[in-house]
Amino acid sequence: xxxxxxxxxxxxxxxxxxxxxxxxxxxxxxxxxxxxxxxxxxxxxxxxxxxxxxxxxxxxxxxxxxxxxxxxxxxxxxxxxxxxxxxxxxxxxxxxxxxxxxxxxxxxxxxxxxxxxxxxxxxxxxxxxxxxxxxxxxxxxxxxxxxxxxxxxxxxxxxxxxxxxxxxxxxxxxxxxxxxxxxxxxxxxxxxx
Numbered sequence: 001x002x003x004x005x006x007x008x009x010x011x012x013x014x015x016x017x018x019x020x021x022x023x024x025x026x027x028x029x030x031x032x033x034x035x036x037x038x039x040x041x042x043x044x045x046x047x048x049x050x051x052x053x054x055x056x057x058x059x060x061x062x063x064x065x066x067x068x069x070x071x072x073x074x075x076x077x078x079x080x081x082x083x084x085x086x087x088x089x090x091x092x093x094x095x096x097x098x099x100x101x102x103x104x105x106x107x108x109x110x111x112x113x114x115x116x117x118x119x120x121x122x123x124x125x126x127x128x129x130x131x132x133x134x135x136x137x138x139x140x141x142x143x144x145x146x147x148x149x150x151x152x153x154x155x156x157x158x159x160x161x162x163x164x165x166x167x168x169x170x171x172x173x174x175x176x177x178x179x180x181x182x183x184x185x186x187x188x189x190x191x192x193x
Contacts (some may be wrong), residue, residue: 031065035077036106040070040088047090051076052079054083076106093117099184119180121189128166128178128191134158147174168193170179 024047034167040049044067051074059079064070074086079101080088088095094116098107106122119140137159144152144166168176171193180187 007049008189018145035075036099036108038074038097038109043067043070043088044091045173047088050089052085052157059084059170076101091118092120105132116185117180119187121178121180121187123176123189123191126168126170126193128168128176130162130166131165131179132156132158132162132180132182134160134162134182138183143179143181145177146172146180148177166191 026102034183043064045144046065047064049064049070049072050058052058060074064144070088076084081101081103083098083100085096085098086098096114096116097108098112098114099108100108119132122129123193128144130142134140134156137157140156140158142152142154142156142164145148152166154164156164170193175190177188177190
């Protein structure tokens with residue numbers, strides 16, 4: 001009888017270890033039909049977490065308050081059947097986790113998960129430098145404004161990394177803005193010369 005209890009205890013212990021390991025690897029787990037637990041590793045204070053519908057309308061948005069691992073339980077019971085996504089907007093990337101709500105169930109599709117790399121925009125005196133990882137082969141539109149007037153537009157087609165350097169006239173002092181559009185998203189950077 002003691003041997004059977006030991007075997008059962010060992011099996012329960014191993015099962016608990018396996019479940020704990022699986023939960024550490026899983027980013028989404030269903031708590032019940034419409035509640036899900038979302039885990040993101042390596043977040044920083046100041047990142048933004050949001051839930052959006054298929055049209056990009058923000059249903060929920062919050063700023064991350066701690067650095068490290070983010071665990072969040074979402075109650076999605078108020079959502080109607082349809083397509084949604086959870087987004088983590090980080091410093092240099094946006095992590096997108098799409099899900100479906102169907103008949104009181106939340107279904108995540110790992111195959112549709114996506115990471116969009118944000119452009120890196122730097123300026124030093126009158127030189128503007130732009131870098132953007134473009135594994136998705138989507139065109140990048142760059143538009144430069146001087147005192148709210150468009151002065152330059154370019155569409156970049158690249159299949160890996162797009163790098164551009166623009167030398168601006170030192171004599172044209174004032175407010176500049178660069179707008180980069182890619183994947184239906186726009187990124188802005190304001191600077192002065």
